Amino acid sequence: MHDLGYFREHLDEFVQMAANRGVNIDFEGFRSLDQERRERITAVERLKAERNKASEEIARRKKAGEDASALLAEMKRVSEEIKIAGERAEALDASLRDFMLTVPNRPHSSVPVGHDASANVEVRRWGSPPKFDFKPRPHWEIAEGAGILDFQRATKIASTRFALYRGLGARMERGLASFFLDTHAAHGYTEILPPFIVNTAALTGVGQLPKFAADMFHLEGTDLWLTPTSEVELTSMYRDETLDADLLPIKVCAWTACFRSEAGAAGKDTRGLKRQHQFQKVELFKFTRPEQSYEEQESLVADAERVLQKLGLHYRVVLLCTGDMGFASSKTYDIEVWLPSAHEFMEISSCSNTEAFQARRSGIRFKPKGGKSEFVHTLNGSGLAVGRTWLAIVENCQQADGSVTIPEALRPYVGTDRIPAKP
């Protein structure tokens, strides 16, 4: 969310933002709503000031034993007026708040302008694609052949877009999560294990609600939802708190399952692990001072890259353009890993600086010594999506006979150097 005063005074900047992001925002509606709201508020407040003054006078007269009945009658009438005018003002205020919650964040000046992914800018590449003297197969073929992945039985248990891992497949999924967490902990991130279920306030605080309710699973008859990303939990753990400035930046990481309804994704990535209703993810998260957030974003991306490098997987880093960024983000880098079967890169991490956008929604402040409290900046990034890393390993490390060589760094976590071609 944006600061209302700033938004009002710099509307032209937000008109530009909407054009750059390719979204429609009703600025005319805002102008009239904002103006009427303010007029109503001042009218109500004038009445309240009158009442407060009279109340003091009534108290004084009663103490002095004087008569106050005329004032009392007058104030009864004023109070009724306040009630009626107040209701209208509150309705306008609620509408304005609802509107403000749907305005996306402003992209940072370093973000390229563009409508879709074609305007994204590749920042760097690491490693090189593996060479095969045979035609590399997609991960679902290798994995189902090796008996480490079973989609059909997962469908019996739940529905399509769920996976069941078996044997070394399950162990590699678990091992990857541990490997990620251990690596990040060694670089200053405190491991958190949060609830996987979150409430409406938490989702509103990160910008997931009110706009993206359809992308999530809602628990019927409750205020609770299955978490779509632990970014929600990690942000909300400090919701409505003022943090000690000396503790910043705060660096945390978490492994959780993530749940997405994938509404609107029908027909997309229907085969394999790429797009599931449930997947595991290790998230990196930072609470920083405003002036250090962009520097911290670069190091957060590097922290996510580190685990791919240790696994020896070829990847590139892409700076997303204005039209391809998420709702809450000011600047986002995606990390994309190489997939030999499709001969293309696949998103495996998304690292965003939301500046104060989420902090303002979530009420997360810090207080500098002797200064006024300010909103922190929040940064989030996958480090990494576990299921997608799993499939990248299966594809990049596959052998001609259908077996998979486990990357060296991961071997202690899987307990073997190779997944055999057959169970």
Next chain:
RNA sequence: GGAGAGGUGUCUGAGUGGUCGAAAGAGCCCGCCUCGAAAGCGGGUAGCCUGGCAAAACCGGGCUCGUGGGUUCGACUCCCACCCUCUCCGCCA
């Protein structure tokens, strides 16, 4: 699930219808003192909305004592509902 207690500022914690945005203490900040620090002494220290104004500083007004309603000229204080926390009992991985 049942019974009881309670939710007040950065924190602890007082306040039971009228100068209460809120005592006291702690923390933090600024002075004095000191070679410097500690101690001591003095002062300061919430957020949001709104108007003066285009903005900063500043000044005025309004709101905020878990949330939402109600009673009242007036609510931290009384009433109702809900949420949350703690203790005990029950159940349970």
